[in-house]
Amino acid sequence: MYAERVWKTAGSGEFRIVYRREINKEIEEKVMKRLFTAGALACGLMFSGNLLAESRQDFDLTNQTGYTIKEVYVGPSKSDDWGDNILDGTMPDGSTLHMRFSRPSGPCKWDLKVMYEDGEDAVWYNVDLCSISHITIHWNKQTDETSATAE
Structure with missing residues (x-):
């Protein structure tokens, strides 16, 4: 039985x-x-x-600028050092990159810097990565300004 x-x-x-x-x-x-x-x-x-x-700082970065990004830097807001370029290759317009942090704890406030193929850059300071999961970068042709929206 x-x-x-x-x-x-x-x-x-x-x-x-x-x-x-x-x-x-x-x-x-x-x-x-x-x-x-x-x-x-x-x-x-x-x-x-x-x-x-999954770390609480993990996020997706989407390029909606119309241009190719050649370098991406993410560093703690309290640091003067950007560290190394985290891109492996380039990030074409319309692509999304998943940013994965190696440890589940740490600061929430980070700075984000992107560099384009033409040498121009855009920087955002004190981005609270613990409260967002997606950043989309835009470029406005009329104002010649790069902006970012967070979700």
């Missing part, structure tokens, strides 16, 4: 175990404790992996 036990787990559905009923109670309890511990550990690892995968 077979029996089945079902546990509900947060966010991932059900955790099922099918086992033979003839197992004595002591062995059954040991097996169940080990399986429960392994399941809890697996759920914990999946949850912590999701936390590390």
Whole structure:
């Protein structure tokens, strides 16, 4: 005879175990404790992996300027150092780049700088990356000004 036990787990559905009923109670309890511990550990690892995968400062940058961007710099607002260009290649008009931060904590206020192929640049200071997920850069031909909208 077979029996089945079902546990509900947060966010991932059900955790099922099918086992033979003839197992004595002591062995059954040991097996169940080990399986429960392994399941809890697996759920914990999946949850912590999701936390590390998305940082609160991660955002998408979309180029709607009509020009190709050749360099992008993102640096903490309190720093005078822009660091390295984070683009691998160029960013054509109409493209979107996902900016992923390597650690889930840190400052929320960042400065953003883009450089175009013609050597012109645009800079935005004190951008609160913890409260937005998307920045779109625009260029207005009539005013010759670059602006950004955040969502």
